[in-house]
Amino acid sequence: MLKPIIQISSLSFTYPDGTMALDGISLDILEDQCVGLVGPNGAGKTTLLLHLNGILSGKGTVKIDGLEVCDKNLREIRQKVGIVFQDPEDQLFSPTVFDDVAFGPLTMRLEQKEVLSRVSWALNEAGLAGLEKKAPHHLSFGQKKKASLASILSMRPRIIALDEPTSNMDPRSRRRFLQLIKALKATKILSTHDMESVSELCSRVVVLDSGRVVADGEVQSVLSNRELMESHGLEVPLSLKRSQQHPPGEPS
């Protein structure tokens, strides 16, 4: 039986300006699951992700692979949890793609040989082999997104959280990026408004609204609940709408 790799218990968080972003969230995510984290703007999705690697610290507990997220465990936690941020300009801060992808392994104090090997592997996985010396500002948006992912992969995290992975992407880049995510062997959390990508990639979906979990279950049953989706500022994905209108086996 798969064990929970992420255990969140009664997590609450209020920003300094008084905004309560998370309100008593309790959630367990199993190893190797791919979970969609959806909700309207301001629901607390990004805030929740930032608690997974200790960037933010609220009331309640967060455990990653049995390790509590606290100051003394941060180094280990940040090797286990990789977050790909929405804007690649925030994620890619080094002068070249190589430097960005090597950053994580270098902070892990790995041997040079191991760093080079991981960078090479990560770039290959992300489909960016040959672009090591490129400056990030010379990359297309899709390439920047892939480089952002590679910069996390090189750390070999067990959990990969992606914040709005497909935002601002053209359909082809989006398709390729989703294929990349699908192939990753890790526990995955997709925080997104792109219901289609959740429907395609995830086995489970958690709906957040106003800092609370309002639904948590199997993708098909949660996302096809029109009333639930619309009352929380979301929509039933088109692919599920069509399958509701024309169930398999019936003529369209």
Add this chain to the structure above:
Amino acid sequence: MDLFFVDKFSSLTSPVHKLNPVVSLVSFLTFVIVVALVPVHSFVPLLVALLSLSCIVLVSRVPLQFILRRSVVIIPFVLAVGGLNLLARGAELVIHHSGLTHSVLGSTGVRPFLNMVLKSFICVLGMTLLVSTTGSANLLSAMRRIGVPAGLTVGTCFLYRYVFVVADELSRMKRSRDSRRAGKLPLAAELRSIGTLIGVLFIRSYERAERVYVAMCSRGFDRAMVAPIQSGTSKRDILFPVFLLGPLLLSLLV
């Protein structure tokens, strides 16, 4: 906004481009120091230095026009400073009936002035060649490896990385402002709108810096500066400084 000229030719594959960045940096810096120390009335070492650099420009395949355009930028400044120097020394330009004679070059201020102009041009030419063949990222890495304080190099690194992002942001903000400008504003209003633009750009840059810091911490950054990856050396890394500095030093000794 096009700032991409900075590393326009750094991805070429000439022997100069393949030099170890540390060797390149130290060689060119030493070259600049030696050129700067050439006596005021000596021109042969400067001509030798210019010849060496010309050969390197040819081998590097960086377009001469590009190098010269970047290098002559210094000339107006040198002329301004040197011109003052010339006047201060009370130089006398004497032209004999046989044309421009030794007397002109022999005047007190003119020789040092020409020496200064040539030195400045050679030094800037050398630095332009260094940046064009090594690339900004490699240069910064080499600077860290020779012991330039990490605070300085890391700061420059971020400056290099984000100057393009900030320039693009400014460009978009300006485009947005111009798209909504149906007529000319009074000067005070115009200045106020520019001031607002700069203020907002500062705030956005500050917020971006915070997000970048979060991204760095998420990947294990703990404020200890990690050493950059070392690149290997080859025979050309030994030959290059010999070629660049050897003739210059010989011409000084002779």
